[in-house]
Amino acid sequence: MAPGILAFIGGGNMAASLIGGLIARGMPAGRIIVADRVPEQLQALRTRFGIRTTSSNPAAAAEADTVLFAVKPQDLASVSAELRDVLARRRPLLISIAAGVHSRDLQRWVGGLPVVRCMPNRPAMQGCGVTGMYATHEVAATQRELAEQVLGAVGTVLWLEREEDLDAVTAISGSGPAYFFLLIESLQQAGQSLGLPEEISRKLAIETAYGASMMARVARESAATLREQVTSKGGTTEAALKHLEASDFRGIMATAVAAAARRSAQLAEELAG
Numbered sequence: 001m002a003p004g005i006l007a008f009i010g011g012g013n014m015a016a017s018l019i020g021g022l023i024a025r026g027m028p029a030g031r032i033i034v035a036d037r038v039p040e041q042l043q044a045l046r047t048r049f050g051i052r053t054t055s056s057n058p059a060a061a062a063e064a065d066t067v068l069f070a071v072k073p074q075d076l077a078s079v080s081a082e083l084r085d086v087l088a089r090r091r092p093l094l095i096s097i098a099a100g101v102h103s104r105d106l107q108r109w110v111g112g113l114p115v116v117r118c119m120p121n122r123p124a125m126q127g128c129g130v131t132g133m134y135a136t137h138e139v140a141a142t143q144r145e146l147a148e149q150v151l152g153a154v155g156t157v158l159w160l161e162r163e164e165d166l167d168a169v170t171a172i173s174g175s176g177p178a179y180f181f182l183l184i185e186s187l188q189q190a191g192q193s194l195g196l197p198e199e200i201s202r203k204l205a206i207e208t209a210y211g212a213s214m215m216a217r218v219a220r221e222s223a224a225t226l227r228e229q230v231t232s233k234g235g236t237t238e239a240a241l242k243h244l245e246a247s248d249f250r251g252i253m254a255t256a257v258a259a260a261a262r263r264s265a266q267l268a269e270e271l272a273g
């Protein structure tokens with residue numbers, strides 16, 4: 001992989017997931033530098049990954065070939081303003097993972113540099129993330145490749161033609177791990193309510209989620225067919241699915257995902273400034 005020096009601005013949850021995935025896949029720790037305003041956060045990253053850290057955003061950007069913005073959407077404008085001069089001199093590739101910040105706003109804040117806006121997700125930590133990516137017109141082919149190398153090292157990369165599709169990507173796969181975690185939590189609790197010991201119920205829920213996901217990933221059949229194959233006529237699965245359908249499980253999911261997509265679009269409006 002050849003992204004040169006990769007600087008993370010913001011060293012929180014998502015930065016840690018990407019760094020963990022990159023290092024596990026062979027990126028030398030010495031090529032990663034993280035800037036964050038929380039000293040304990042930096043200490044934890046140093047201890048965990050052996051990477052370099054700094055409390056100065058400009059110092060990290062000054063030596064970077066690729067700068068990856070991993071602060072909260074609400075912090076991106078001020079961080080960009082702080083880095084504007086150093087970025088103008090250094091002209092690195094900029095990658096933003098901030099939900100709901102439009103590339104045209106980020107470009108305005110940083111002074112028109114090429115930006116790849118993307119939406120990864122936390123399973124990047126295990127190398128099985130998925131990232132929707134959008135490149136602004138100014139991004140050169142070599143820079144697209146560079147961005148793809150960084151995010152591709154931690155999972156599947158899907159390029160989007162239309163930036164507005166990132167709202168839906170955020171709602172499906174950016175936030176998506178949380179939906180699955182809720183399902184795992186709910187299954188575990190249901191098992192405990194039926195009298196299973198906590199640890200047994202937890203393992204059953206997790207391994208079932210893992211197995212189902214693995215199957216869906218490799219099977220030729222659709223998820224609907226796989227579901228039908230588990231559902232014996234007059235059997236136990238049918239009894240459960242009847243309840244889920246009667247409670248409009250699909251409608252609930254559609255409404256929830258639409259709310260996330262709406263929030264992504266709303267953030268862009270709020271932060272356009």
Ligand SMILES: NC(=O)C1=CN([C@@H]2O[C@H](COP(=O)(O)OP(=O)(O)OC[C@H]3O[C@@H](n4cnc5c(N)ncnc54)[C@H](OP(=O)(O)O)[C@@H]3O)[C@@H](O)[C@H]2O)C=CC1
Binds near residue numbers: 073120121
């Ligand atoms: N979490 C997820 O699953 C995903 C998150 N994202 C996106 O990734 C970005 C980061 O999210 P996440 O990792 O969850 O957030 P976190 O709050 O965990 O991490 C952000 C870090 O940046 C620090 N920070 C804030 N302002 C500055 C600053 N001016 N200079 C240096 N560091 C600063 C924060 O410090 P402090 O705590 O003091 O604010 C915090 O340590 C967001 O934009 C989010 O939309 C995208 C995909 C998935």
Ligand SMILES: O=C(O)[C@@H]1CCC=N1
Binds near residue numbers: 099170174175
């Ligand atoms: O909840 C959020 O806003 C971020 C973006 C996707 C996942 N976490």
